[in-house]
Amino acid sequence: MKTIAPALEVISNTYGSSFAYTKHAQKTNSKAHLWHYHPEIELVYINGGAGKRQIGSHVSYYTNGSLILIGSNLPHCGFTNEQTGNINEIVIHIKPEFLGNDFFGIPEMKKVQNILSQSKAGIAFGGETKKKIGKKIEMMEKQPPLERLMTLLSILDELESSDEYTVLNADGFSLELNAQDSDRINVVFNYVKDHFQESIAIDEVSSLVSMTTPSFCRYFKKISNKTFTEFVNEYRLVHASKLLAEKPITINEVCYESGFNNFSHFSKSFKQYTGKSASQYRNEHKIIIK
Numbered sequence: 001m002k003t004i005a006p007a008l009e010v011i012s013n014t015y016g017s018s019f020a021y022t023k024h025a026q027k028t029n030s031k032a033h034l035w036h037y038h039p040e041i042e043l044v045y046i047n048g049g050a051g052k053r054q055i056g057s058h059v060s061y062y063t064n065g066s067l068i069l070i071g072s073n074l075p076h077c078g079f080t081n082e083q084t085g086n087i088n089e090i091v092i093h094i095k096p097e098f099l100g101n102d103f104f105g106i107p108e109m110k111k112v113q114n115i116l117s118q119s120k121a122g123i124a125f126g127g128e129t130k131k132k133i134g135k136k137i138e139m140m141e142k143q144p145p146l147e148r149l150m151t152l153l154s155i156l157d158e159l160e161s162s163d164e165y166t167v168l169n170a171d172g173f174s175l176e177l178n179a180q181d182s183d184r185i186n187v188v189f190n191y192v193k194d195h196f197q198e199s200i201a202i203d204e205v206s207s208l209v210s211m212t213t214p215s216f217c218r219y220f221k222k223i224s225n226k227t228f229t230e231f232v233n234e235y236r237l238v239h240a241s242k243l244l245a246e247k248p249i250t251i252n253e254v255c256y257e258s259g260f261n262n263f264s265h266f267s268k269s270f271k272q273y274t275g276k277s278a279s280q281y282r283n284e285h286k287i288i289i290k
Helices: 107-121 127-142 145-161 179-195 202-208 213-224 228-246 251-257 263-274 278-288
Strands: 020-025 035-037 041-047 051-055 058-062 066-070 088-094 123-125 165-167
Touching: 020 127, 035 179, 041 127, 051 066, 051 228, 058 228, 066 107, 066 127, 088 127, 107 123, 107 145, 123 127, 127 145, 179 202, 179 213, 179 228, 202 213, 202 228, 213 228, 228 251, 228 263, 228 278, 251 263, 251 278, 263 278
Parallel strands: none
Antiparallel strands: 020 088, 041 066, 041 088, 051 058, 066 123, 123 165
16 A cells, blocks of 8 residues: 655745745645644745634644644644645744854743644634734845844744734644654544545554554554544544535435444544534534635
8 A cells, every 4th residue: 555655844945034934826735735844933924715724633724825834753744735725825934043052041941932832732823813914924025135134033022922822732732743753643644634524444444553552552542642643533523514614415414425434423423522513513614715
């Protein structure tokens, strides 16, 4: 069986800058479908649209754009595709030591150091913070290098002061992975991404990473603080949320296109996960459906 290798993304700084600033038009982020990781901390602003957030073992559906801070080597998948409907996507990559090993240790940088440390679990910002910081991130495109750097530092400082945020892996995710762990967990994530609409056998996934099924189950629980079955079901439920909001198909079709083979089980699981029935969820998000 062919497996998809995890992608260690190699990132180059923007010319004349100590970090990378990349702006993608609506449909031009070619890495959006890949699980990948990198030592750089990543700040992503998606201007408008709706889609999936897949960061660590967290999977969720966002609307009206997204502002996300992702820590070093935290595996994640891209956030936009041709259906997202966003205006653009801006991605900023900074190395943890991009201003020197001691810079963030000075008193003035205490708040920035704090938010960079918290980003190890992945953070999504909303409300006025998303709007205000999003505008600043877009302004950076036309700023000269020094002004752009100062704007970035002020953005990080403001993010630390915001109370409009959600820690995406709040229940824990073992982020200090060695190379073998990174490869192993990314193989698993890629496999789920590509096969969640099918029946997934745990022993088959275990064999992909050369582990016995009991060892794999213990390993995945330790890494993600959730069972493999819980992770797969959450992935399917988030996909169902996306379909309910974006595609004018029946709820029964949503159930089976999301990888569930039992409508009653799907309905019960969706209500437990979202607090709403599938029909209620669709009615609240029907403005997204075109």
